[in-house]
Amino acid sequence: MKIFRVISQLLMVCSLTLGAIGGAAAAELRVGYWTSGISLGFGAVLEAQKFFEKQGLQVKFVHFPDVNGPTTALASNAIDLAFGTSLAGAFSLSQQGVPVRIVAATQLVDAELVVLADSPIRNPGELRGKKVGMSPLGSGTTGVGTAVLDGNYGLKLADYRLIAGDEPRLAQFLLQKNVDAAVMRPTTVAQVPDNANRIRVLGTLSDQWKQMTRSPTPPYIGVAVMRDEWLKNNPADAAKVLVAMREAVQFGAANPDAVVAILKKAANMNDKGAHFYSAHWTSMNTVAFARDDIATLKRTFDVFKAAGTLKGELPADLFYPKPYLDAEKMK
Incomplete structure (x- = not known):
């Protein structure tokens, strides 16, 4: 009987040890995103539909009202992942020696000069x-x-x-004539009452970029x-993580009506703005990191550097495609 008691105790110890190892393996993923910009809708859908959790990931979402909040949090090790993170901010973090990697491109430029x-x-x-x-x-x-004001018009x-300012504030500034022009997303413009008669578009950043780079890629x-x-x-x-995104x-x-409902609830967006955002979903959001995508990101760094937004050199190990390539195999 004694030997059975010893074996039972050993099995219990092994069970507890394996449980501890399993718990360590299921490490919490701290996810941060900017809730006043282009990443808002993507983040709201990720949270509401629990795509990370469906992949078996333990997730904690952290919201930031400021565009530079996620990059600052990455630098201080307050979060592990930020999506929709400013590309310029990501470049700058890496140049400062912060141990980060870009694992995907997630948002395309979708803004107008109005x-x-x-x-x-x-x-x-x-x-x-x-x-x-x-x-x-x-x-x-x-x-x-x-960059485009510099490259196309010589304006430093x-x-x-x-x-x-954040997007709602920029719209307010424009309507109150505190600014002469503003760069805003079409979704923000769409929420301005009687916008068709009150606001005029000078051009889109996507078209301006293509004109400057003489490339069809935004x-x-x-x-x-x-x-x-x-x-x-x-x-x-x-x-x-990449599969979930x-x-x-x-x-x-595939579910524009669901996106509208999520945006109205999570972002307090009006019906017109939510429908406009949903209609522009694929023109704003993506998960891409093929060779051509990385080439576009590298070219963007060169443009930012030429415009004076960034200085120095691009770290060679900043782009890390392995998770994306592994996720592609999991289709």
Whole structure:
């Protein structure tokens, strides 16, 4: 009987040990995103539909009201993953030696340069000496906006006054004539009452970028960035993260009414804005990281550097395609 008691105790110890190991393997994934910009809808759908949890991941979502919040949190090890993260901010983090990797491109530029309908400004080149509303410096959209004003019209940052604000504030600034022009997403413009008669579009950043680069490829402004420690400690789960994000993109494209309902509840978006966002889902959100995508990201770095948004060199190990490639095999 004694030997059976010993064996029973050993089995219990083994069970507890394996349980501890299993618990360590199921490490919590701290996910952060900006809730006042282009990543809002993608994040709201990811949360509401529990795509990470469906992959067996233990997740904690962290919301940031400021565009630079996710990059700051990555730097301080407060989160493990940020999606829709400013591309310029991700480049800057890596240059500063923060142990992060870009694992996917997640948001395409989808913004317009707009003025009031009765504005005398007819061309972006007429913004010299004017006040231009954009997201705060560090935003990928602002990086693209300042780059095209420089590349297409010779306007440096010193040639106009950049007024920073989140999207609702930028719309308010424009309507109150606190700025002469603003760079805003079409979803924000759509929520302005009587926008068709009150706001005039000078051009889209996508078209301006294509004109500047003489390329048909629009730039990515948001990326998925992970801390290297989490990637190394959870190699099997990294691909599941990409699968979850890919499924969120596919869900949004296939279920526009569900996206509308989620946005109205999670983002307090009005019906018109939510429907407009849902209709633009695939033009804003993606999960891409093939060779051509990485080439586009590298080219964007060169453009940002030429415009003075970034300095220095691009770290050679910043792009880490393994989780994306592994996720592709899990289709």
